[in-house]
Amino acid sequence: MKALVLKQPNEMVLQEVPNPTPKQNEVLVKVLRVGVCGTDLHAYGGNQPFFSYPRIVGHELAVQVVEIPKEARKYASHVKEGDIVAVLPYLHCGKCIACRMGKTNCCIELQCLGVHTDGGMREYFTIQPKYLVPAGKVSVEDLALVECFSIGFHGVRRSEVKPEENVLVVGAGPIGIGVIHGLKERRARVIVLDVNEKRLEYARRVAKADVTIHAGKEAVEQRLLELTGGEYPTLVMDATGNAKQMMESFNFVSQGGRVVFVGLVTADITFSDPLFHRKEITLYASRNATIEDFKNVISALESRRVSTEGFVTHTASLEEAVHQFPLWRKPETGVIKAVVKVG
Ligand SMILES: [Zn+2]
Ligand SMILES: [Zn+2]
Structure with a gap:
């Protein structure tokens, strides 16, 4: 079978590799779509x-179950051969302190497919059935976006946001859009801040953000006060991964x-302790996502409460991806989300 191998930085090759055989507790899946992530x-x-090389990248996956060996059936009652499913790419031990609390997203031994271990840019791979999430009525195209949106949904779930609450989302890239979708699912009032008008327009039109602020053109703090009756948002969710913004x-x-x-x-993120104490701020980190977040995203997509219109801007086959990958890194190509069509 074919696999797209990242041999070392800036060197990706399409290779012929042996077909995988599932171990006793694994199933064989055929890869259909792989979303390309930052x-x-x-x-x-x-x-x-x-990150270690060589590596087969890809953790945003829509796959089809091809073979469930007899020994794996007792773990695979939620799926059958032929099913199209999403894949939770965060392999976890199930035993550590985090896993015992249900926080499999931050397992001590966490291995993410496509990062710490080989991922989905290949025709087939094997995986334990517990990582497969049934797709319901979600299309194959949308299924490849479930992992990306789940990251945002997870942060929103941690925030325990209330309906009508004023929330500021900083950053309207792919992760920020997932955050906005998650907040609108919980009927929050969403204010979005970014420097890119195209992204702000998408946040308003498709993700249904209530208000947007252009950071380069508007006085941000003043706008926030106007929009919240002089009180600022009670929840701020950062989706920039930019230290300066995070500190803001x-x-x-x-x-x-x-x-x-x-x-x-x-x-390092630093902040003024007097400010932190004066406001009595609660600070949360949000890492990856869990099966629950995946199920919430799938249900939101299934009911069409969340729209994926225009989210995927670029697609390529495995063969084409070899040449497209370097281009997707360039902002001028206008990539929001690229998807590789494998099978
Ligand atoms: Zn990702
Ligand atoms: Zn664990």
């Missing part, structure tokens, strides 16, 4: 920390408010 593009460019969140949140860092950055 992580994959950073890995391509060699600026993804903790402490200024943008109300007294007694919450800040959620969905985006992450390889840097």
